[in-house]
Amino acid sequence: MLLTGIWKLSQFEAHARGGQVKKPIAYSLLRHASEGPVGRALFECVIRDLQLSSGVVRTTYANRFTDVNELVLAVLKRDYTPAYPIEAHDWAASDCLASYEFATVLFEAFPRSTLTASDISFQLICARNASTQEEFVFEDNGRALQYVKPPFVLPLARPAPRFRVVNQILRRRAIGRARKVACVVRPWLKECPESISTGEWEISRVSLIHPVALAALAREPRFRTAIHSVFSPLSAEVDLIRTMNIFNRCYFSDEEIARGAAAVFRSLRPGGLWIAGRTTEERRVVQNCVTVYCKDPGRFRQVAELNGGCDIADIVAALDPAGLAAAGQMAGRKL
Numbered sequence: 001m002l003l004t005g006i007w008k009l010s011q012f013e014a015h016a017r018g019g020q021v022k023k024p025i026a027y028s029l030l031r032h033a034s035e036g037p038v039g040r041a042l043f044e045c046v047i048r049d050l051q052l053s054s055g056v057v058r059t060t061y062a063n064r065f066t067d068v069n070e071l072v073l074a075v076l077k078r079d080y081t082p083a084y085p086i087e088a089h090d091w092a093a094s095d096c097l098a099s100y101e102f103a104t105v106l107f108e109a110f111p112r113s114t115l116t117a118s119d120i121s122f123q124l125i126c127a128r129n130a131s132t133q134e135e136f137v138f139e140d141n142g143r144a145l146q147y148v149k150p151p152f153v154l155p156l157a158r159p160a161p162r163f164r165v166v167n168q169i170l171r172r173r174a175i176g177r178a179r180k181v182a183c184v185v186r187p188w189l190k191e192c193p194e195s196i197s198t199g200e201w202e203i204s205r206v207s208l209i210h211p212v213a214l215a216a217l218a219r220e221p222r223f224r225t226a227i228h229s230v231f232s233p234l235s236a237e238v239d240l241i242r243t244m245n246i247f248n249r250c251y252f253s254d255e256e257i258a259r260g261a262a263a264v265f266r267s268l269r270p271g272g273l274w275i276a277g278r279t280t281e282e283r284r285v286v287q288n289c290v291t292v293y294c295k296d297p298g299r300f301r302q303v304a305e306l307n308g309g310c311d312i313a314d315i316v317a318a319l320d321p322a323g324l325a326a327a328g329q330m331a332g333r334k335l
């Protein structure tokens with residue numbers, strides 16, 4: 001009837017030694033993430049469990065896009081000399097690890113390039129009450145994601161499992177309380193210091209960037225992050241935009257995906273490349289299904305594909321050429 005969770009580092013270490021961690025894990029443990037093996041395993045375990053209130057997950061993992069990177073590099077080498085400073089963006093980058101892997105091969109072939117990994121958020125905000133030992137975790141848009149009251153760790157953005165009656169009751173109560181705590185947290189959502197005390201609540205932030213990518217950001221100026229929504233055009237045109245596992249029909253309507261595709265179009269310079277794709281898994285076979293598009297006047301033209309291409313080709317083909325041409329001119333005027 002009860003499902004307890006993991007809220008202490010020592011518990012995580014004990015569970016990890018025994019194999020896969022199957023219990024809910026407190027997101028605030030992300031403050032112990034590091035480049036070391038335990039810190040890295042902890043980070044990846046939390047990210048696997050993390051689902052945003054929008055329903056979008058942040059799942060990603062190392063070496064998942066080796067074939068995509070090879071395909072893209074082959075196209076780039078055909079079109080550009082090594083001295084060309086390619087400006088590349090990886091939209092909806094999640095923990096930025098796959099972006100960093102792409103940056104590594106890109107910088108090797110095109111040393112003057114830059115890669116910007118962007119997402120709508122790279123942090124969570126935690127509010128902890130030391131006297132009651134309660135903790136609420138919020139997205140930085142203010143939506144509550146998790147409630148921790150040892151020994152319970154309760155997701156708030158998705159239902160408690162069936163038959164876990166105590167979890168269901170605690171979760172319902174926590175949702176009511178989360179609204180009040182959200183008011184305390186609100187002023188700190190966008191610009192939260194490492195940690196700050198406000199009355200009974202200690203507010204702190206934890207990073208959603210993979211520790212390996214975080215270390216790379218500190219030492220490699222060509223690799224950057226930015227907060228950006230896939231529905232907004234960039235303020236200046238770039239050479240390449242990758243959108244992996246974001247323009248999915250399970251997340252967005254066809255109209256929204258078309259809006260996102262138009263934002264990509266506006267953000268690319270003429271001849272720029274869009275890498276659109278999705279990772280599929282069927283009968284344990286994992287595949288990256290990707291299409292590489294080139295920005296032509298008023299349309300996207302397919303230039304390469306992997307494993308049959310992306311599954312939004314019909315939406316891309318149906319984009320209104322007049323709208324895209326106007327979008328192209330608008331983007332041009334901004335420069």
Ligand SMILES: C[S@@+](CC[C@H](N)C(=O)[O-])C[C@H]1O[C@@H](n2cnc3c(N)ncnc32)[C@H](O)[C@@H]1O
Nearest residue numbers: 056057058060092093094119120229230244245
């Ligand atoms: C499944 S992950 C994809 C990660 C990575 N691209 C990959 O394929 O490994 C989806 C990501 O999209 C981000 N996201 C959701 N809505 C977004 C939006 N409107 N703009 C930018 N990123 C968004 C989420 O925060 C999450 O990190």
